Amino acid sequence: MSFDNAYEALAEEHDDQRWAFGTGFDDPHARVDRALPTEVDAADLARYCLMLGDDALILAQRLAEWCSRGPELEEDVAIANIALDLLGQARLLLTRAGEAEGAGRTEDTLAYLRDAAQFRNVGLVEIDCGPGPGGDFAVTMVRLLVFSSWRLACLRSLIDSSDPVLAAVAAKGVKELGYHRDHAAQWVVRLGDGTRESAERTARGIERLLPWLGELFTSHPVERSLASVGVAVEPERLRGEVVDALSQVLAAGDLDEWIAPVTAAIETGPIENRGRWGEHTPALTELLAEMQELARADPAAVW
Amino acid sequence: MIVPTPQRIREVAAEVVDPELPFLTLADLGVLREVAVDTAGRVSVTITPTYSGCPALVEMRAALRDALADAGCVSVEIRTVLSPAWTTDWISDRGRQALLTNGIAPPRAVGPAAREAARGGPVPLQLTPPPALVRCPQCASTNTEELSRFGATACRALRRCLDCREPFEQVKEI
Numbered sequence: 001m002s003f004d005n006a007y008e009a010l011a012e013e014h015d016d017q018r019w020a021f022g023t024g025f026d027d028p029h030a031r032v033d034r035a036l037p038t039e040v041d042a043a044d045l046a047r048y049c050l051m052l053g054d055d056a057l058i059l060a061q062r063l064a065e066w067c068s069r070g071p072e073l074e075e076d077v078a079i080a081n082i083a084l085d086l087l088g089q090a091r092l093l094l095t096r097a098g099e100a101e102g103a104g105r106t107e108d109t110l111a112y113l114r115d116a117a118q119f120r121n122v123g124l125v126e127i128d129c130g131p132g133p134g135g136d137f138a139v140t141m142v143r144l145l146v147f148s149s150w151r152l153a154c155l156r157s158l159i160d161s162s163d164p165v166l167a168a169v170a171a172k173g174v175k176e177l178g179y180h181r182d183h184a185a186q187w188v189v190r191l192g193d194g195t196r197e198s199a200e201r202t203a204r205g206i207e208r209l210l211p212w213l214g215e216l217f218t219s220h221p222v223e224r225s226l227a228s229v230g231v232a233v234e235p236e237r238l239r240g241e242v243v244d245a246l247s248q249v250l251a252a253g254d255l256d257e258w259i260a261p262v263t264a265a266i267e268t269g270p271i272e273n274r275g276r277w278g279e280h281t282p283a284l285t286e287l288l289a290e291m292q293e294l295a296r297a298d299p300a301a302v303w
Numbered sequence: 304m305i306v307p308t309p310q311r312i313r314e315v316a317a318e319v320v321d322p323e324l325p326f327l328t329l330a331d332l333g334v335l336r337e338v339a340v341d342t343a344g345r346v347s348v349t350i351t352p353t354y355s356g357c358p359a360l361v362e363m364r365a366a367l368r369d370a371l372a373d374a375g376c377v378s379v380e381i382r383t384v385l386s387p388a389w390t391t392d393w394i395s396d397r398g399r400q401a402l403l404t405n406g407i408a409p410p411r412a413v414g415p416a417a418r419e420a421a422r423g424g425p426v427p428l429q430l431t432p433p434p435a436l437v438r439c440p441q442c443a444s445t446n447t448e449e450l451s452r453f454g455a456t457a458c459r460a461l462r463r464c465l466d467c468r469e470p471f472e473q474v475k476e477i
Contacts, residue, residue, distance in 0.1 A: 074461065078453035085457065088356025092385070152426060159423035168386035172355050175388065175421060175477045179452060182429045189430055245428055252430050 036100060037162045039229045045163060046101035047120065047222045048232050050110070051276055052154075053093030054121035057111060058284070059147060060086040061291050062125065066140065069131040078183055082144070085176040089169060096165045112295035116284045122275040124212040126284040129205075138191050138198065139205035145184035145249060146209060146242075150216050152177040153241040157233035166231065185249045192253025199254065206258045213262065214269025217242075220276040239266050307375045309340040315374040316348055322362040323456050326401045329363060333393025336384065345378040346371055351389050354457040354477075388421065391458075391476050406440045408462065408473035417476065439464035440471055447471075 036042050063083035070076040094107040124147060129139040155177060158170035191198040219227075219234045226232035243266055247259045274280070294301060307315070316338045317330040329335040329350065337349040348367055352360045364381045371379045391410035394402075399409035413421075420426040432449040439447050444466035451461045452475060460475040 074451040074453070077455070078451055081453040081457055084356040084358070085354055086356070088352075088354060092355060156420075156423055156426065164386070168388070169355070171421060172352075172385055172388040174423075174426065175390075175417075176354060178417075178420065178426045179475075179477075181426075183452060185428060185430055186432075241425075248428055249430065 034165060040231055042100045044222050044226050046097045048226050049093045049097035051120040053090045053097055054119050055125050056086040057090035058121045059125040060090060061287055066131050071137055082180050089173050092169045112292045116280045116288055117278045119284060120276055122215050123281060126280060126287060128283045136201055136205060138201040139208060141184050141187040142205040142209055145188050148177050148181040148184055149242045149245045150238060152181055153238040154233055162230040188249050189253040192255040210261060210265045211270060213265040215273045215275060217266055218273045220273055242266060305375060306344060312340050312346055312376060313338045315370050316367060319366050319370050322359050326405045327398050331395045331398030333389060346376045347380045347382060349382045349384055351384050353389050357457055391474060402474060403440050406471055408437050408440050408471060410474045410476045413476050437462060437473055439467060441469045442467040
């Protein structure tokens with residue numbers, strides 16, 4: 001393969017059907033043991049991987065919308081990098097979901113050929129925080145802070161999962177999410193402790209997201225059942241760690257008055273995890289319309 | 304065609320370079336984990352991604368397959384493994400020198416806190432960029448600052464030297 005000419009490489013005939021990573025699990029000899037743990041219900045494992053995979057996929061898509069529209073060039077690059085990490089995690093998890101389900105669905109069929117009601121992501125990741133009308137970079141950063149703090153705590157617990165694939169994805173993801181959380185935290189501090197305008201917009205962002213926090217910390221029956229066999233973690237157990245991290249950031253960003261409402265939303269917030277049951281806002285349908293357009297218009301397309 | 308010896312096969316695989324850092328071999332990057340040759344001459348190469356979403360992985364697989372085919376290997380299988388997760392500690396001394404020679408600051412050793420975190424321990428929050436002693440690859444000054452922890456690829460951060468004023472990249476610790 002030649003690296004001298006990017007266009008030549010694009011046109012080159014080769015046996016890789018996709019431009020990015022994700023086919024490794026097709027290899028039956030991979031050192032990651034892909035056999036399903038015997039005590040685990042495969043359908044539950046598939047549903048759980050779908051939840052974590054959809055969270056990452058949908059937020060990756062939302063973050064990618066900022067590409068070329070961030071406040072500075074470095075930020076475009078940073079957001080795109082974070083989105084790419086999440087997309088990589090999503091691909092591994094959706095592949096695992098399809099494999100556990102055993103109905104022949106691949107990462108691509110799961111990402112591109114499901115309707116909104118079949119997605120299992122939490123509502124937090126699908127909210128349209130911009131860059132379009134009604135959006136705000138501050139809300140985007142507050143959401144990224146909350147999500148990456150939650151996911152970091154979640155994957156940290158999953159490092160010891162009895163499902164070897166989840167454990168491997170988690171061990172890798174933890175390293176990436178530490179960088180994501182620091183990045184979002186540094187922005188929230190900078191904005192909260194910045195001008196009156198930036199502080200106000202950050203505060204409005206926190207307020208807007210409060211109703212979506214409780215869902216992250218409410219178990220779905222699949223999570224409870226898999227937690228009992230050491231595969232999953234019950235999200236209620238993540239509350240303390242996430243409250244600690246968010247409180248540190250809010251205090252450093254002169255946003256102390258929001259520590260109590262955020263803590264309350266996490267500990268006693270609305271306990272309906274509608275997203276995990278396939279109930280979503282119209283924002284997800286709009287997001288999917290764009291994300292799935294090409295794959296649905298031309299199901300045979302390869303890129 | 305002459306059948307290559309297992310030693311030659313390992314040498315060929317070890318010489319394949321990273322598509323985005325072409326002065327660095329996959330072996331020096333620590334991405335090439337294993338090259339096995341069975342008695343029938345079938346080659347099995349094991350690689351691991353740097354980051355979950357690293358798009359270079361497919362290029363690496365193709366480059367390995369091409370190089371081994373050119374060397375006369377008929378049956379080549381490239382396996383991808385996730386575990387144990389790649390760490391910048393696996394970049395060899397030769398790899399670190401190659402980075403430096405090409406204007407990229409090599410990663411420092413992963414600290415005990417980060418090693419603990421990789422095993423499921425607590426991950427400390429960093430609210431300000433750590434005052435890392437990263438040496439400028441141009442003038443060797445350690446008076447450098449972080450511009451962004453995310454660079455042109457997932458594995459690189461952007462820094463600037465405050466003495467010679469040159470911006471440069473660093474492979475960030477993971």
